[in-house]
Amino acid sequence: MASYHVVPLERLIEQFEKMPGIGHKSAQRLAYYVLNMKDGELKALTSTLEEAHEKIHYCSVCCNLTDQELCPVCQSTTRDRSVICVVEDPRDVFALERINEFNGLYHVLHGTISPLSGVGPDDLCIKELLNRLSDTNIREIIMATNPTIEGEATAMYLSRLIKPLGIRVTRLAYGIPVGGDLEYADEVTLTRAMEGRREL
Amino acid sequence: MASYHVVPLERLIEQFEKMPGIGHKSAQRLAYYVLNMKDGELKALTSTLEEAHEKIHYCSVCCNLTDQELCPVCQSTTRDRSVICVVEDPRDVFALERINEFNGLYHVLHGTISPLSGVGPDDLCIKELLNRLSDTNIREIIMATNPTIEGEATAMYLSRLIKPLGIRVTRLAYGIPVGGDLEYADEVTLTRAMEGRREL
Numbered sequence: 001m002a003s004y005h006v007v008p009l010e011r012l013i014e015q016f017e018k019m020p021g022i023g024h025k026s027a028q029r030l031a032y033y034v035l036n037m038k039d040g041e042l043k044a045l046t047s048t049l050e051e052a053h054e055k056i057h058y059c060s061v062c063c064n065l066t067d068q069e070l071c072p073v074c075q076s077t078t079r080d081r082s083v084i085c086v087v088e089d090p091r092d093v094f095a096l097e098r099i100n101e102f103n104g105l106y107h108v109l110h111g112t113i114s115p116l117s118g119v120g121p122d123d124l125c126i127k128e129l130l131n132r133l134s135d136t137n138i139r140e141i142i143m144a145t146n147p148t149i150e151g152e153a154t155a156m157y158l159s160r161l162i163k164p165l166g167i168r169v170t171r172l173a174y175g176i177p178v179g180g181d182l183e184y185a186d187e188v189t190l191t192r193a194m195e196g197r198r199e200l
Numbered sequence: 201m202a203s204y205h206v207v208p209l210e211r212l213i214e215q216f217e218k219m220p221g222i223g224h225k226s227a228q229r230l231a232y233y234v235l236n237m238k239d240g241e242l243k244a245l246t247s248t249l250e251e252a253h254e255k256i257h258y259c260s261v262c263c264n265l266t267d268q269e270l271c272p273v274c275q276s277t278t279r280d281r282s283v284i285c286v287v288e289d290p291r292d293v294f295a296l297e298r299i300n301e302f303n304g305l306y307h308v309l310h311g312t313i314s315p316l317s318g319v320g321p322d323d324l325c326i327k328e329l330l331n332r333l334s335d336t337n338i339r340e341i342i343m344a345t346n347p348t349i350e351g352e353a354t355a356m357y358l359s360r361l362i363k364p365l366g367i368r369v370t371r372l373a374y375g376i377p378v379g380g381d382l383e384y385a386d387e388v389t390l391t392r393a394m395e396g397r398r399e400l
Contacts, residue, residue, distance in 0.1 A: 005272060006256065006266055006267055006271075006272075007267065008248075008251050008252040008255045008256055008267050009252055009256055009265060009267075011248050011252065012248050012252040015245050015248045015249075019230055019233055020229050020230070020233050021226055021229060021230075026221055028291055028294075029220050029221060030219055030220070030221075030222075031252070032289075032290065032291070033219055033220050034249055034252065034253060035252065035253060035265065037253065039253075042249065042250070042253050044215070045215050045249065046246040046249055046250060048208075048211045048212050048215045049212065049215070049234055049245065050242065050246060051208050052208040052209055052211065052212040052231070052234065052235060053234060053235060053237065053239075053242045055208045056206065056208055056209055056235055065206055065209060066206055067206055067207065067208050067209075071206075072205060072206075089232075090232065091228055091232070
């Protein structure tokens with residue numbers, strides 16, 4: 001029986017399959033979505049892709065994504081310039097900005113040290129972070145890398161580089177997530193929650 | 201606190217959010233994937249989108265997707281031209297081709313009759329199907345629309361139009377799915393499986 005090949009459609013599905021979190025079925029669905037787009041809609045999609053790809057780059061200070069020389073946080077005149085919160089990923093900045101709690105600056109590493117994946121310190125924006133530390137106003141670096149093995153290792157690595165400079169290095173608190181259930185918390189999290197207990 | 205706005209990035213995330221099955225988090229992930237693409241990769245993505253959108257259209261006979269005048273199945277000289285399998289969606293053709301069991305032709309409706317969503321018979325490729333029936337060689341139409349309310353209604357509607365022409369109209373068998381569990385089968389499926397039982 002003839003197998004059904006429509007080359008441009010297969011290529012389109014392949015392109016979607018390369019994207020993170022998109023399997024074959026989702027890729028098919030997205031391909032049909034594209035085929036059903038009106039000409040103007042497709043034009044808007046491709047030009048948005050091209051525009052974002054062309055204009056967005058790293059902020060020259062904190063390495064977050066921006067379409068200007070400096071990102072909005074680094075540009076801001078109302079932020080506390082003595083604290084830098086170090087995160088793995090630009091999405092983490094969005095997450096922290098949403099809580100409206102932190103008013104300092106950020107630094108985006110764009111990954112974590114991970115020898116197994118061949119990612120060393122030189123592949124991350126660590127040099128850029130160290131350059132910022134010559135500013136004598138900086139009193140604290142908050143390590144907000146993820147609580148994973150790689151995130152911990154990266155935080156430890158950076159803290160060993162930064163502490164000798166006389167700057168305070170802190171780590172986000174570990175504990176049971178709000179709204180979570182003690183029964184389902186893993187042992188490491190429970191141990192950390194116990195260790196980090198505070199006076200009521 | 202400054203809220204973080206990078207307009208081209210937000211536009212890109214919005215474009216992905218419009219796609220089926222893509223929520224905000226996935227859209228962010230896809231946007232970062234695009235930003236990290238090499239120039240050549242992005243070019244390949246946008247040109248694949250444009251090429252597929254431009255070249256792919258409905259087969260002039262069966263309304264399946266193709267980049268030629270006729271789709272590969274309608275072009276084939278080895279297929280049984282006396283049977284037409286009617287499906288809702290081009291993906292259903294792929295699914296049926298994979299089982300290597302059916303050697304007839306297809307007809308793609310591109311949807312189902314759904315008054316609630318404002319989709320009437322004229323919005324589907326029903327006229328094209330009826331046009332094909334003037335071919336006196338056709339002996340059977342297999343209704344392979346989905347076993348949903350809309351799929352059933354569409355199959356019933358078509359069967360009422362086609363049966364008077366003296367052509368046999370069949371429907372895919374209902375029953376318990378292979379590898380499924382009786383305990384979890386719904387009542388309607390179990391009833392249909394019982395009604396459709398066959399001699400061992």
